[in-house]
Amino acid sequence: MSALMPTYARLPVTFSHGEGVYLFDTEGRRYLDGLSGIAVNGLGHAHPAVTRTIREQADKLVHASNLYGIAPQEQLAERLVELTDMENCFFGNSGAEANEAAIKLARLHGHNRGVEKPAIIVLEGAFHGRTLATLSATGNRKIQAGFEPLVSGFVRAPRNDAEAIRQIAANNPDVVAFLAEPVQGEGGVYPLDRDYLQAVRQICTEQGWLMMLDEVQTGNGRTGTWFAYQDLGFTPDVVTTAKGLGNGVPIGACLARGDAAALFGPGHHGSTYGGNPLVCSVALTVIETIASENLMSNATKMGALIREIIHGKTKSSGRLVETRGKGLMLGFQLDRDCPELVARALEAGLLINVTSGNTVRLLPPLLISESEATELANGVAELILGL
Ligand SMILES: *Cc1c(COP(=O)(O)O)cnc(C)c1O
Numbered sequence: 001m002s003a004l005m006p007t008y009a010r011l012p013v014t015f016s017h018g019e020g021v022y023l024f025d026t027e028g029r030r031y032l033d034g035l036s037g038i039a040v041n042g043l044g045h046a047h048p049a050v051t052r053t054i055r056e057q058a059d060k061l062v063h064a065s066n067l068y069g070i071a072p073q074e075q076l077a078e079r080l081v082e083l084t085d086m087e088n089c090f091f092g093n094s095g096a097e098a099n100e101a102a103i104k105l106a107r108l109h110g111h112n113r114g115v116e117k118p119a120i121i122v123l124e125g126a127f128h129g130r131t132l133a134t135l136s137a138t139g140n141r142k143i144q145a146g147f148e149p150l151v152s153g154f155v156r157a158p159r160n161d162a163e164a165i166r167q168i169a170a171n172n173p174d175v176v177a178f179l180a181e182p183v184q185g186e187g188g189v190y191p192l193d194r195d196y197l198q199a200v201r202q203i204c205t206e207q208g209w210l211m212m213l214d215e216v217q218t219g220n221g222r223t224g225t226w227f228a229y230q231d232l233g234f235t236p237d238v239v240t241t242a243k244g245l246g247n248g249v250p251i252g253a254c255l256a257r258g259d260a261a262a263l264f265g266p267g268h269h270g271s272t273y274g275g276n277p278l279v280c281s282v283a284l285t286v287i288e289t290i291a292s293e294n295l296m297s298n299a300t301k302m303g304a305l306i307r308e309i310i311h312g313k314t315k316s317s318g319r320l321v322e323t324r325g326k327g328l329m330l331g332f333q334l335d336r337d338c339p340e341l342v343a344r345a346l347e348a349g350l351l352i353n354v355t356s357g358n359t360v361r362l363l364p365p366l367l368i369s370e371s372e373a374t375e376l377a378n379g380v381a382e383l384i385l386g387l
Pocket residue numbers: 093094095096097099127128129130181185186214215216217242243
């Protein structure tokens with residue numbers, strides 16, 4: 001471990017393998033995975049369809065280059081376009097890269113409109129990644145501190161305040177786009193209001209701004225629909241995603257429609273690995289499996305079950321202040337800070353996360369069964385009661 005730059009405060013456990021919703025450590029202990037590697041392993045661990053695709057594709061071709069045609073990349077783009085209201089797609093290797101592509105689209109859009117210093121509205125509490133542009137877009141000083149000068153061209157707004165967006169529209173002619181997560185993840189699992197997002201959509205249309213949604217965490221079935229916006233009654237211009245798309249192979253995607261889909265031309269953007277044959281064939285399998293195993297409706301059902309159990313068991317204690325989230329993206333805000341719960345959960349054989357100091361965050365695999373969801377919820381409820 002000492003040869004690693006200490007960018008993570010790691011828990012004292014190392015996993016050797018997994019199966020379904022369970023992970024096994026090097027001592028052979030079993031853990032119920034309530035986090036899915038932060039919303040990545042929607043299909044759990046060692047899913048046979050994913051493993052088969054990795055093997056078969058590795059036998060054929062892992063990497064060629066974006067200098068040539070890549071059949072699985074074209075198929076994946078077609079599939080994503082079919083599932084959304086988008087028209088085309090750029091592939092990178094991570095969520096941050098997907099957002100970098102979106103930020104570059106917004107800047108091109110601005111320059112095409114004669115705006116010399118185009119700016120993007122971003123929200124308080126947002127998380128968009130750790131590259132310089134995406135950490136500048138992120139609404140968390142801790143993530144930015146020490147890395148100044150930040151990338152300019154971002155305007156911060158409070159969440160769920162449509163009036164603030166109208167004010168910016170009236171006063172800042174440099175703004176060309178809006179970027180937000182439909183449910184803020186790292187910021188503490190805060191869903192944005194439907195009315196708010198619909199109002200922002202309307203303002204974006206009136207102003208000719210790109211409405212861009214960061215669905216890196218909310219996408220790929222996590223909230224009960226392919227993308228969270230599909231349950232909100234409007235269509236954005238740009239959608240980014242990553243995490244659950246690859247079930248653990250590195251892939252990120254930036255999808256666009258309308259004017260936004262016509263911005264990038266040859267030489268505007270690129271990535272050596274982005275969308276290689278291996279990751280794209282795995283992502284195609286992930287999408288087919290989510291569809292064929294009805295995992296989106298499972299996410300909705302199991303999310304409701306977990307909420308109900310945790311509520312029921314902790315109600316009389318008064319410790320649970322608020323439950324937030326959608327589908328299997330859940331935040332349970334307690335009446336006190338509870339960072340110690342992560343280590344206690346580990347002792348109890350559960351993998352959970354705590355964000356914003358006082359919010360227990362659960363992101364279990366989309367294929368979690370009723371009995372596994374019950375086991376997870378009972379375990380978390382006990383941990384909350386034992387605080
Ligand atoms: C995780 C996350 C990112 C960053 O993704 P990386 O793959 O770590 O670069 C960006 N946006 C959101 C909403 C995320 O949850």
